[in-house]
Amino acid sequence: MTESHAPFTAPLANAPAPSPATQGQRRLLTLLFVDLSGSTSMAEWMEAEHYATMLAGLRALYERIVPHHGGVIARIQGDGMLAVFGHPEVREDDGRRATEAALELHAAVRSLMPPGPKPAGFQGLTLHSGIHAGIVLVNDGDQMRGRFELLGNAPNIAARLSEAAKANEIIASEESLGLQSQFFETGPRFLLQLRGRATPLAAYRVLGRAAVGRRFDASVRRGLAPFVGRDAELATLDAALAAALAGRTLWLGIRAGAGVGKTRLTEEFLRHAHAQADQALRIHRGYCESYLSAEPLQPFLQMLRHMDSPAPGEDMPPELFAAQHSAPGQRADALLALLLALARRTPQLVFIDDLQWADDASLRLLHRLRAGAAAQGLPLLLLTASRPQPALPGANDGDAEIIELPPLTELEAARAVQQLLPQSDPFIAAEVQRHAGGNPLFIEELCHAAADTGERLVEGQSSSAWLAALVESRVGRLPPEQAQLVRLSAVIGNVIPVWLLQALTGCGEQHPAVQALAAQDFIFPDQTPGHLRFKHGITRDVIYEATGLHERQALHRHISAQLSARGGAAGQLHEQLAYHDAAANDWPAAAHHAEAAGDQALVASALDRAKKQFRAALAALEFLQTPEEDDGQARERRRRWVGIAQRLGMACVFDASQDDLRVLKHAAALAQADGEPGLIARTEYWLSYVGYALGETRDSLAHANAAVAVAQRCGDDALLAQLPGTVGQLQAAAANYAEALPMLDLAIARQRQRASKSPANQIGLSYSLCCRAYVLGDQGLFEQAHEVFAEALAPFDGSGHAVEASIQGWRAAVFLWQGRWAEARGSAATAHRVGAQVRSMFTCAMGHAAGAYGAWMQDADATARQRILAATAWLAPRGGGLYSSFNHGWLADILSTQGDAGAARHHVAMALKRGRQHDWIGGAMAYRAAARLAARMGDVPRAKRYLGLARGAGEQRNSDHEAAVTALLEAELKLDDSWQAALERARSAFERMGMTGFLERARRL
Structure with missing residues (x-):
């Protein structure tokens, strides 16, 4: 089918016109709220005429200063004022402009003296101000409402910040300033609990201006993000420098969008150039800015001001004197003569940043400099950095050799995130990469946000207002037409099916408007044919948030209709329909499609997607509750809610969180209210299983026993058939092996009979086998354990299924018990890799930690400690983790060996604390670490007592390998004459159980 390239005029055919009530514009604004301090008391002692005169002077200041900084006064009420920045056009530095305006207002008001007599102790006039940014609905105002009617929470927050500010204080929210806070001297970041706001707001007290001119300087002040990649571009710049040093004139222009790293690349290059060329090269720097009408020839005048004066006794070069003292009309000629004269003496490098904001005089001088140097054959390298200019492509740097700077590659972005968030879990890192799209500035800001909150990014929510x-x-x-198209694309989603875009707008992939958006780095062809994708997820989120609510909902309804016609009714597009129906507030359809999408994901073992969809279905069901529903409808909705929550439990088994547990607890309460025993038994079952996945073994055993009791009373044979495996796994987790093995054997026998009937039964069988294998391994029956592991893995080895990650993680632990370090690291690597693929944080983290401990035992890897700490931190936000005493035991062992007594004691305590939930798997190791610490301090009685506790912890699990390793430590510490007998016991046990790594250690002793 050929594509028409007719002019694109409307984003959506047959779209309904907005109602009069929705005509307001949804805009991202920065709001400045200022108020006169102590005005109520002043009104008491001032004459009315004097007070009116003071207010007139105050308003005159408002009306003069606010527009000077690009703001618009929304309203003046009494002595207070609300100004907006970003209307009618949003600027990237609106937060900075509002803050500059506040500082100038405060200074001007301090110098304003009210007329008439003043009471004793009067300190003068002061303001208190608040600055906040956010999405605001802007309607036309009137005499009562001011110039604009501003609807939304942002104006209220700005007012609350002003209320919180003391006399002569300016409080700006972190959202409104972000990196731009570095343009100012501020107090420390603090959290402010504002009236009417549920969560605290991060803010700064603005004290004054800082000596910062460029955003790069602001980044330096805060702490630069890591410099990664750019090898090819640096090589091109180095080659140009070599050519300039050899006598050529060159102009290189680095071109890229905001935040891609132009300035950072040039700063790295200039640093290298300065070190490489030494005295053979002079470097001049200047930058252009759009703020506050920068002076003509700004970048060249900056260079002139930084040129060295002659040493004492030396004459000033006449060209420098002429440039410094030239009249404004002759300044360009003088600067040209100076730079050419300098180039005749020694090679010169002239760098101008942000060329897109250069004034015409600067551009003319730049082109004249390049032409004059080339004509004279002078050694000059011109280097400029600019953003693409859609209206006049190539106009500013048209004579330059252009280096188009791409976003960071996926690998480079991963390195940057890793350096900025060294302990963040890999899923947060992946979300940062997806939202940032390789833009270093976006990566930096999102990493700072994640570091401050410790939380994941949320789909559909933009980052800080200044970045938005x-x-x-x-x-x-x-x-x-392009703005309309990109807003419609944002409503479709981060990934845009071309057929859907064409059905809605008539624009396909080759349409000029789509091609223009691709050229400007908004959207680009996805790896999947027939799809487009936003270059940066954060760009999509910002554009979506800035689109009006009613317009968005109308678009979502039209998109849903197109998807349904395409095949949604046949079940092919449930996930997309669920999203668009929820965004259109069509809650019955949203609940239906989200539930169906969750079921499809569960069958496909896409457990993270299943969790997301089931949660969306539960949220949609909450909106279906109405005062008009009768008891029957309420009961049906309640039962549906519980049924979806139980399937959510199925999706949680490999990656549970405390939020999941709270959902199951609510489901249990609903089931109790319903009173149906089968419903109660199954919610108790899933409570026990999700609690088990979180390591809450004691509580989970109670729920499992309750499920057994209720299932027996109501004759739920299917549930009773499942429960032995669950109870066996829980008893194994509690180290009650005598009770665990019979239950696991019963479950395995039943699951073997049903394994061929469904994939779910095969998963259950493999996991039960895995649990039996690690119990055998803990008892020192390693040969039998590995045979059972082999059977458990056979159906899933290399499949990338979540259960493969669990099995390999436990296999790694058993290899560690046996001292087979290399094999442990191999299994741990598989658990980590597969866990990351299926987004199971538990298996991903435990694989990472087990591999690190294997590296420590095999090679004394110095990074092992930090890697295990990182894995432990990944699990912390989820509120727990099965067998987390492993991590603390491993850390205690490493730290006590390294002699870090304080940190080692902490992890000893944490491992033993896990015993309250019957997690004793790391207990013996923790006691051994405590014994090592005591022996190092010369406290022999305490060391012996800890060795006795270590033996007891091993005996509690009937663990022969723990007894052998404890005996080895007893021999190593040589606390008394019995150490040789202990060594012989250890060697004998190591040989019998094939504990090769420990046997080598014993032989060295």
């Missing part, structure tokens, strides 16, 4: 303004300012510069 950067995106919105780019959208605002697009031609109207």
Whole structure:
């Protein structure tokens, strides 16, 4: 089918016109709220005429200063004022402009003296101000409402910040400033609990301006993000420098969108150039800015001001004197003569940043400099950095050799995230990469946000307002048809099916408007044919949030209709339909499609997607509750809620969180209210299983026993058939092996009979076998354990299934018990890799930790300690983890060996604390670490007592390998004459159980 390239005029055919009530514009604004301090008391002692005169002077200041910084006064009420920055056009530095305006206002008001007599002790006039940014609905105002009617929470927060500010204080929210806070001297970041707001707001007290001119300087002040990649670009710049040093004139222009790293690349290059060329090269720097009408020839005048004066006794070069003292009309000629004269003496490098904001005089001088140097054959390298200019492509740097700077590759972005968030879990790192799309500035800001909150990014939520303004300012510069198209694309989603875009707009992949958006780094062809994708997820989120609610909902309804016609009714597009129906507030359809999408994901073992969809279905069901529903409808909705929650439990078994447990507890309460025994038994069952996955073994055993009791009373044979495996796994987790093995054997026998009937039964069989294998391994029956592991793995080896990660993780632990370090590291690597693929944080983290401990035992890897700490931190936000005493035991062993007594004691205590939930798997190791610490301090009685406790912890699990390793430590510490007998016991046990790594250690002793 050929594609028409007719002019694109509307984002959606047959879209309903907005109602009059929805005509307001949804805009991202920065709001400045200022108020006069102590005005109530002043009104008491001032004459009314004097007070009116003071207010007139105050308002005159407002009306002069706010527009000077690019703001618009929304309203003046009494002595207070609300100003907006970003209307009618959003600018990326609106937060900075509002703060500059506040500082100037405060200074001007301090110098304003009210007329008439003043009471004793009067300190003068002061303001208190608040600055906040956010999405605001802007309607036309009137005499009562001011110039604009601003609807939304952002104006209220700005007012609350002003209320919180003391006299002569400016409080700005972190969201409104972000990196731009570095342009100012501020107090420390603090959290402020504002009236009417549920969560604290991060903010700064602004004290004054800082000596910062560029965003790069602001980044330096905060701490630079790591410099990664860019090898090819640095090589090109080095080659150009070599050519300039050899006598050539060159102009290189680095071109890329905001935040891609132009300035960082040039700063790295200039640092290398300075070190490489030494005295043979002079470097001049200047930058252009859009703020506050920068002076003509700004970058060249900056260079002039930084040129060295002659040493004492030396004459000033006439060209330098002429440039410094030239009249404004002759300044360009003088600067040209100076730079050419310098190039005749020694090679010169001239760098101008942000060329897109250069004034015409600077651009003319730049082109003249390049032409004059080339004509004279002078050694000059011109280096400029600029953003693409859609309206006039190549106009500013048209004579330059252009280096188009791409976003970071996936590998480079991963390295940057790893350096900025060294202890973050890999899933947060992946979300940062997805949202940032290789943009270093976005990576830096999202990493700072994740580090501050410790939370994941949320789909559909933009980052800080200042960064959103950067995106919105780019959208605002697009031609109207492209702006409409990119907003519609944002409503479709991060990934845009081409057929859907064409059905809605008539624009396919080759349409000029789509091609223009691709050229400007908004959207680009996805790896999946027939799909487009936003270059940066954060860009999509910002554009979506800035689109009006009613417009969005209308678009979501039309998109849902197109998807349904395409095949949603046949079940092919449930996930997309669930999203669009929920966004359109069609809750019955959203609940239906989310539930169906969750079921499909569960069958496909896409457990993370199943969890997401089941949670969406539960949320949609909450909106279906109405006062008009009768008892029967309420009971049906309640039972449906419980049924979906139980399937959520199935999706949680490999990656549970405390949030999941709370959902199951609510389901249990609903089941109790319903009173149906089968419903109660199954919610108790899933409570026990999710609790087990979180390591809450004691509580989970209670829920499992309750499930058994209720299932027996109501004759739920299917549930009773499942429960032995669950109870066996829980008893194994509690180290009650005598009770665990018979239950596991019963479960395995039943599951073998049913394994061929469904994949779910095969998963259950393999996991039961896995549990039996690690119990055998803990008892020192390693040969039998590995045979059972082989059977458990056979159906899933290399499949990438979540159960493969669990089995390999336990296999790694058993290899560690046996001292087979290399094999342990191999199994741990598989558990980590597969866990990451299926987004199971538990198996991913435990694989990472087990591999690190294997590296420590095999090679004394110095990074092992940090890697296990990182894995432990990954699990912390989920509120627990099965067998987390492993991690603490491993850390205690490493730290006590390294002599870090304080940290080792902490992890000893944490491992033993896990015993309260019957997790004793790391207990013996923790006691051994305590014994080593005591022996190092010369406290022999305490060391012997800890060795006795270690033996007891091993005996509690009937663990022969723990007894042998404890005997080895007893021999190593040589606390008394019995150490040789202990060594012989250890060697004998190691040989019998094939504990090769420990046997080598014993032989060395």
